[in-house]
Amino acid sequence: MPRIGMEPQRREALVRATIAEIAVSGARDVTVARIAKRAGMSPALAHHYFGSKDRMLLAAMRRILSDFGADARRAMAQAETPRARLDAIVRASFGPDNFDREVVAAWLNFYVQAHGDADTRRLLHVYHARLRSNLVHALRPLTDDPATLAEGIGALIDGLYMRQALRRTELATDRSVALVTDYIERGLAP
Amino acid sequence: MPRIGMEPQRREALVRATIAEIAVSGARDVTVARIAKRAGMSPALAHHYFGSKDRMLLAAMRRILSDFGADARRAMAQAETPRARLDAIVRASFGPDNFDREVVAAWLNFYVQAHGDADTRRLLHVYHARLRSNLVHALRPLTDDPATLAEGIGALIDGLYMRQALRRTELATDRSVALVTDYIERGLAP
DNA sequence: TGTTTTTAATTGATCCGTCAATCAATAAAC
DNA sequence: GTTTATTGATTGACGGATCAATTAAAAACA
Known part of the structure; x- marks a missing residue:
């Protein structure tokens, strides 16, 4: 019963399913069969649209980065002062989405995959570069060594992410934001 | 040509080979065959001594943790003041080993595996608890909220680790130590 | 309008490869 | 002669990918 024009929906469903499946199985054990099942189609169809499992994984990573980028842009849009822009970046980094x-699970696996796969690493560098650029831009009016502080902030965010991925306690978000905010404040103090 | 008393050497060689193989292939693609080959024996012998692949991986993680613990203990032994103890912890965390x-690659994969495997997660919690305990102990005489600062330090260390794993530039060690040290100093300032 | 051809969607069956794990057999050491 | 060390061969399972076949919509055509 093939309806026409399914491609966008199918791709969308597969991307979502890939992310979800990584979360429960880990990227190490994710299988095309399980992804396809969750997305409500046959494994063959998944291959039809994406060509290979690696492409599915890469599409999932790309989606996460693009969602994150959209969030960050939206949050920064309303910021007037450099200080507000900084807060916006941090809040976006720890936004509920x-x-x-x-x-979070997908991100974790993203990092690992980036260690071995060139395409993924390139994708990750784009994210790093964008985050660093945003931070440096916001920090430049406030300190004379924005690069160093930006690197620390980025690393702190990443580290808090990892820890979050390994706790089952909810609502560490506020705590994480507070830690980063505090780090920034102290970093900006003379 | 079986010499007697091989078990310790074989196990040692396998643990080393597992760590090395994770580094080049990633834990996702590591195979018993490659581990055994690198360790100079047949896959069957590897199974003979470890019983399963998971046990080999776990033994590798355990080794890394125990090496790290030994380093940390050694570094802290010579520290007299709380401040010196802090520096020792940081230096141990970013020690050359x-x-x-x-x-680093093994650690990365360690985190991911911990997300799905209970045994590994338990092992990781031991590390977290020990690091936190060391930090809090050293911080207690210096601040009235040692727990929060310890959490930030731990996350910063982890985050710097991850970034390190994804760059090919050497010598970020000094930079990382400097960032953490700076974080501590600012965190201890009123 | 009715008929035919093309195209997209979809899956069941299947192939090929790989990998963890097992087992039986051999060879030395005790 | 029993125990330990060791491997080649094999098994059983699983996963990614392919392909041929089926269905229905759309387009071309009569």
């Missing part, structure tokens, strides 16, 4: 268990 | 490409 990014802290969904699924997304 | 821990920053070997192999070990």
